[in-house]
Amino acid sequence: MVSTERAGAPAQADRAASDRRRARQAAAAVTDPELPMLTLADLGILREVDADGDGGAIVWITPTYSGCPAIGAIRADVDRALRESGFDSVEVRTLLDPPWSTDRITERGRRLLAEHGISPPGPAPRGDGPVPLSLTPRRRALHCPRCGSDSAELTSEFGSTACKALYRCTACAEPFEHMKEI
Amino acid sequence: MTHSPAAEPNEESVYAGLVDVDGDAAQWAFGTGFDDPLAGVDTAVPAGVDRADLAAYCLMLGDDALVLAQRLAEWCSNAPELEEDVALSNISLDLLGQGRLLLARAAAADPESVPPLPPDSPVPAEDALAFFRDTGGFRNAALAEIPNGDFAQSTLRLLLFSVWRLALLEELRGSADPVLAAVAGKGIAEVAYHRDYAARWTVTLAQGTAESRRRTEAAAEAVWPHAAELFAVHPVERRMAEAGVGVAPDAVRPACAAVLDEVLRAADLHRPDLDAAATARGRAGEHTPALSELLGDMQSLARQHPRGTW
Numbered sequence: 272m273v274s275t276e277r278a279g280a281p282a283q284a285d286r287a288a289s290d291r292r293r294a295r296q297a298a299a300a301v302t303d304p305e306l307p308m309l310t311l312a313d314l315g316i317l318r319e320v321d322a323d324g325d326g327g328a329i330v331w332i333t334p335t336y337s338g339c340p341a342i343g344a345i346r347a348d349v350d351r352a353l354r355e356s357g358f359d360s361v362e363v364r365t366l367l368d369p370p371w372s373t374d375r376i377t378e379r380g381r382r383l384l385a386e387h388g389i390s391p392p393g394p395a396p397r398g399d400g401p402v403p404l405s406l407t408p409r410r411r412a413l414h415c416p417r418c419g420s421d422s423a424e425l426t427s428e429f430g431s432t433a434c435k436a437l438y439r440c441t442a443c444a445e446p447f448e449h450m451k452e453i
Numbered sequence: 454m455t456h457s458p459a460a461e462p463n464e465e466s467v468y469a470g471l472v473d474v475d476g477d478a479a480q481w482a483f484g485t486g487f488d489d490p491l492a493g494v495d496t497a498v499p500a501g502v503d504r505a506d507l508a509a510y511c512l513m514l515g516d517d518a519l520v521l522a523q524r525l526a527e528w529c530s531n532a533p534e535l536e537e538d539v540a541l542s543n544i545s546l547d548l549l550g551q552g553r554l555l556l557a558r559a560a561a562a563d564p565e566s567v568p569p570l571p572p573d574s575p576v577p578a579e580d581a582l583a584f585f586r587d588t589g590g591f592r593n594a595a596l597a598e599i600p601n602g603d604f605a606q607s608t609l610r611l612l613l614f615s616v617w618r619l620a621l622l623e624e625l626r627g628s629a630d631p632v633l634a635a636v637a638g639k640g641i642a643e644v645a646y647h648r649d650y651a652a653r654w655t656v657t658l659a660q661g662t663a664e665s666r667r668r669t670e671a672a673a674e675a676v677w678p679h680a681a682e683l684f685a686v687h688p689v690e691r692r693m694a695e696a697g698v699g700v701a702p703d704a705v706r707p708a709c710a711a712v713l714d715e716v717l718r719a720a721d722l723h724r725p726d727l728d729a730a731a732t733a734r735g736r737a738g739e740h741t742p743a744l745s746e747l748l749g750d751m752q753s754l755a756r757q758h759p760r761g762t763w
Contacts, residue, residue, distance in 0.1 A: 331493070337639055338550025343488055364493020367554075367635035370642070395642075401623055402645040404712055406652055406719055428646055429540035433547060437536070453642040 287324030290358075294328040295320040297356040304344040305432050308387050315375025316345065318366045327360040328353050333371045336433040336453075373434075373452050388416045390438065390449040415440035416447050423447075489577060490553045491632070496561035499629055502696055507630060508563035509592065510693045512582070513736055514621070515555030516593035519583060520744070521614060522548035523751050524601055533604050540650060544611070547643040554636045556582045561632075574760050584755035588745045594735040596679040598744040605658050605665065606672035612651035613676060613725065616712045617683045619644045620705035629697040652716045659720035669722065677725030684709075684727055687736035 298320050299312035311317040311332065319331040330349050334342045346363045353361045373392035376384075381391035390413045396402070408425045415423055420442030427437045428451065435448040498504045525545035532538035560567045560578030567578045568585040576584070596614055601607045622644060625637035659669045684706045686694075693699030706727050717724050734740075755761070 329493075334490075334550075334639075336547055336550060336643060337554060337636075338546040338548070340546070342490075346488060346492075362493065365491060367491075367494060367639060368631065370635070370639040399626070401708065402619065402641060404652060404715055405649045406656060406716065408653075409649075427536040427540055428650060429536070429543040431539070433543055451646075 283324050285324075287322055290322035290324050290328070291320060293356060294322045294330070294353060294358060297352045297358075298330045298349050301345070301348045301352045304341050304348070306384070306387075306389075308383050309380050311345065311349070313377050313380030313383065315371065315377065315380075322358070326358055327362075328358040329362045329364060331364050331366045333366045335371050339433055341432075371453075373450060376450075384450060385414075385416050388447055389435070390414065390416050390447060392450045392452045395452040411449065411452075413438070413449055415443060415445065417445050418443040489557065490550075490579070491557045491561060494632060494635075496558065496632055498562050499631075499698075502630065502698055503692070504563040505565070506689050506692050506696075507633075507698060508559040508566040509689045510699045511555045511559035511562065511633065512566065513592040513687070513690070515552045515559060515582075516591050517597045517614075517618065518548040518555065519552035520591065520593045520597040520747065521611075522546070522552055523747055524597070525607075525611075527601055528607065537604070541607075544647045544650070547640075547647065551636065551640045551643070552583075553579050554639075558630075558632050558636065570759050575762050576755070576759065580755065584752045585759070588740055588748055589738040591740065591744060591748070592736050592738060593740075593744075594679070594682055594733075595741055596676070596683060598735075598741060598747060599676070599679060600743050602672065602675060603668055604654075605668040606675055608651050608654045608658060609669070609672045609676045611647060612655050612716065613680055613683070613713070615644050615648035615651055616709050616716075617702075617705070619648055620708045620712075621700050621702065623708075624700040624705060627697075628699065633698065648712075655716055655722070656720045659722050669720070673722055673725075677723075680725035680727055681729035681731035682734060685731040685733040685736075687733035690733070690736065 298317055299310055301311050303309050303311065303314055303316070306314070314335075316332050316335065317330070318333050320328065322328045330353065332342075332345060332349065349363050350361050372395045374395045376392065384391045393411055393413070408428070412421070413423060414421050415438075418440060420440055422441045423438045424441055425436065426439050426446065430437045430448050434450055434453070436451045437446065438449050439446045498507060522545045525541050525548070528541040529538060529545070532541055556579035557577075560582060564578070567581050568590075570576055570581055570585065574581075596610060599610065601610075619641065622637040622641050626634055626641070628634040628637065655669070658665045660666070684703045686701045686703050690699055690701050694701035694704070710724070710727055713724050713727075
């Protein structure tokens with residue numbers, strides 16, 4: 272028994288390490304249900320992945336907005352992706368702190384957003400003090416994802432999903448969405 | 454449409470994500486099959502914190518959000534313009550999410566706060582709290598429950614509500630309850646958008662046409678009398694503030710007054726009296742008839758199916 276354990280421990284550790292890589296790969300490749308060109312890794316929704324080398328995996332994800340209805344779909348998709356990769360015990364856990372921020376979206380994610388007609392977010396407001404009131408539309412340095420013009424007017428801070436604002440390009444007159452900073 | 458009974462269960466299709474493969478709580482189609490919003494979150498109650506008080510406090514903040522979310526949802530397909538319809542629905546959804554997290558936190562802190570359902574009921578705890586409590590069990594402030602009125606009245610209500618809530622959430626970031634602190638930290642950026650939206654519309658309506666001005670002044674008459682209650686302190690809030698978990702709402706009165714002054718100066722409207730004598734009636738479960746009507750709408754379907762799977 273003892274000798275088996277001695278031999279088994281490093282093998283177990285190796286298996287866990289390779290399972291962790293595999294689990295991370297599977298979870299990172301899951302796409303967002305509302306922005307299917309982006310993966311959970313691109314969006315920064317995926318926080319941590321762990322595996323025990325014995326068929327078990329734990330994935331930590333962070334919801335974008337408190338009421339984002341996509342989070343249920345994301346949980347189910349992560350669960351399915353890992354089971355399809357051979358993990359038979361999958362747990363998807365929520366990580367609320369620190370809260371998700373658009374600053375977590377990767378460079379690749381920002382490029383893909385723009386390529387798909389969604390203006391990527393600028394830097395999120397930071398600071399622990401009171402959020403200053405803004406009586407005029409917040410100024411954003413953004414470009415129309417269709418014609419590249421930097422002249423656009425805000426139609427609404429609220430769009431088709433919780434994370435987007437609506438703009439209209441004053442050069443090409445096309446409406447477009449902007450992922451708002453949070 | 455033909456249906457192939459021989460289809461493989463794991464066949465790739467656009468519906469694949471809707472299928473409850475393992476019979477667990479992962480089914481989510483069309484916003485249903487709610488899973489636990491605090492799954493995997495450590496919900497242990499911090500040492501020395503009274504769990505019944507913590508649950509009651511989370512219900513207060515959660516009910517404010519849930520009830521106003523329901524009110525705002527009444528605007529869906531009824532707002533003056535499509536953009537405002539979308540905006541108010543988005544704000545409703547954010548508040549619904551905050552409400553869910555807080556009701557789930559209340560249930561985890563003190564399971565006795567959850568109304569009993571049949572033992573075989575699949576209804577999750579936060580839904581039991583939302584759909585199976587009577588009016589007297591709700592702990593929201595009256596401001597959240599008063600009827601929408603016109604767009605001006607809804608705008609002024611949202612302004613007052615989100616100025617107050619944002620100030621509370623900013624303080625709650627430092628809560629001794631890490632779950633409450635995280636929920637607050639998450640909500641701040643959301644409510645800041647709500648507040649700015651309401652503030653801009655307040656100025657636009659008040660400084661717009663003679664008709665919009667008249668309506669906005671009438672809205673202030675209807676909404677402002679509910680302001681003082683927001684700063685009345687319920688014993689649970691007092692105790693939670695003393696325990697470092699909650700905020701006594703009178704502590705955020707100066708911050709709220711400063712923000713409201715900034716908006717209402719630009720709108721040329723008078724500020725509600727935040728110092729008027731008031732008791733925390735809503736926090737104690739005393740409500741206007743408007744809440745019973747709202748809950749009738751919101752709860753009747755769920756109550757007819759206490760064993761329902763949604």
